[in-house]
Amino acid sequence: EAAVTQSPRNKVTVTGGNVTLSCRQTNSHNYMYWYRQDTGHGLRLIHYSYGAGNLQIGDVPDGYKATRTTQEDFFLLLELASPSQTSLYFCASSDVGNTEVFFGKGTRLTVV
Amino acid sequence: GDSVTQTEGPVTVSESESLIINCTYSATSIAYPNLFWYVRYPGEGLQLLLKVITAGQKGSSRGFEATYNKETTSFHLQKASVQESDSAVYYCALGSNYNQGKLIFGQGTKLSIKP
Numbered sequence: 001e002a003a004v005t006q007s008p009r010n011k012v013t014v015t016g017g018n019v020t021l022s023c024r025q026t027n028s029h030n031y032m033y034w035y036r037q038d039t040g041h042g043l044r045l046i047h048y049s050y051g052a053g054n055l056q057i058g059d060v061p062d063g064y065k066a067t068r069t070t071q072e073d074f075f076l077l078l079e080l081a082s083p084s085q086t087s088l089y090f091c092a093s094s095d096v097g098n099t100e101v102f103f104g105k106g107t108r109l110t111v112v
Numbered sequence: 113g114d115s116v117t118q119t120e121g122p123v124t125v126s127e128s129e130s131l132i133i134n135c136t137y138s139a140t141s142i143a144y145p146n147l148f149w150y151v152r153y154p155g156e157g158l159q160l161l162l163k164v165i166t167a168g169q170k171g172s173s174r175g176f177e178a179t180y181n182k183e184t185t186s187f188h189l190q191k192a193s194v195q196e197s198d199s200a201v202y203y204c205a206l207g208s209n210y211n212q213g214k215l216i217f218g219q220g221t222k223l224s225i226k227p
Contacts, residue, residue: 004157031213042116042203042217043158058214090157094213101213103150103157 003027006091006104013081013111021076021107023091029102031094032074034058034066036087037106043090049074050096081111114139118204118218125194126226133189133221135178135204146212147180147187148205152220158203161189165209196225 004025013019025032031050035043035058045058047066055066063085065077078085088108094101118135125131139145149161149171162171167182178189187204204218 031211033213035217037220040219042219043215044217045214048214092158092213094211097210097212099212100160101215103159105155105157 004091004093004102004104006089006107008107009105010108011110013078013109015082015111017078017081017111019078019081019109021078021089021091021109023074023076023104024072025074025091025093025102026072027093027095027102028071029093029095030071031096032068033092033094033101034064034074034076035090035092036060036085037090038087046076046089078109081109083111085109086111114141114206114216116204116206116216116218118202119221121201121220121222122224123221124224124226127196128193131189131191131194131198131223133202133204133223135187135189135218137185137187137204137206137216139185139206142206142208144209146207146209147178148207148212148215149176149178149187149189150203150205150217152201152203154200161202163212194223194225196227199223199225 033048034046049068091104146165150158162173164171164180205215
């Protein structure tokens with residue numbers, strides 16, 4: 001069964017701190033995505049990638065970096081975390097074209 | 113720009129009653145919009161509930177239905193008789209045929225079912 005695994009599931013950090021969120025997919029998909037979900041906004045795309053070493057900017061990229069080290073692994077980096085980045089983060093994977101998208105269970109990040 | 117607007121939540125419906133969650137979209141930069149309903153159960157990731165990629169067509173799954181109406185730019189989700197297990201957050205989303213993971217989501221509608 002297709003799987004997207006996020007870690008950690010919960011994280012608390014201080015303002016100015018350095019945080020890395022991890023995502024691994026075992027679907028052999030080319031595309032991977034990072035979204036954030038805030039009350040009243042639905043999910044918004046931060047960054048995405050269509051293969052190892054590739055990075056594309058999404059709709060709300062400010063304050064975030066991302067890196068795709070392998071086909072399986074996609075990381076989201078917050079180098080100077082701010083309270084405005086307190087959110088629920090979802091990773092997803094898909095293939096090109098008319099195929100299903102698979103989401104992880106989410107990482108709840110709190111910046112205090 | 114591209115956007116999706118859906119029924120503000122939370123919504124509470126009694127078991128066996130009917131449900132409609134409204135969704136309207138604006139797709140100014142997508143030539144052939146694809147429309148989706150995703151569902152998130154407590155503690156789980158989002159799952160695809162149904163999708164329709166052709167205007168005028170209807171999608172259905174698990175008793176839910178939605179019709180892609182290009183004239184009214186709508187994609188409302190309906191169910192004739194809800195069950196307690198339908199309690200979840202429902203998201204309407206807009207995408208393209210080329211990359212269906214690059215989505216524009218509505219704000220989500222939290223649905224609670226009263227037994």
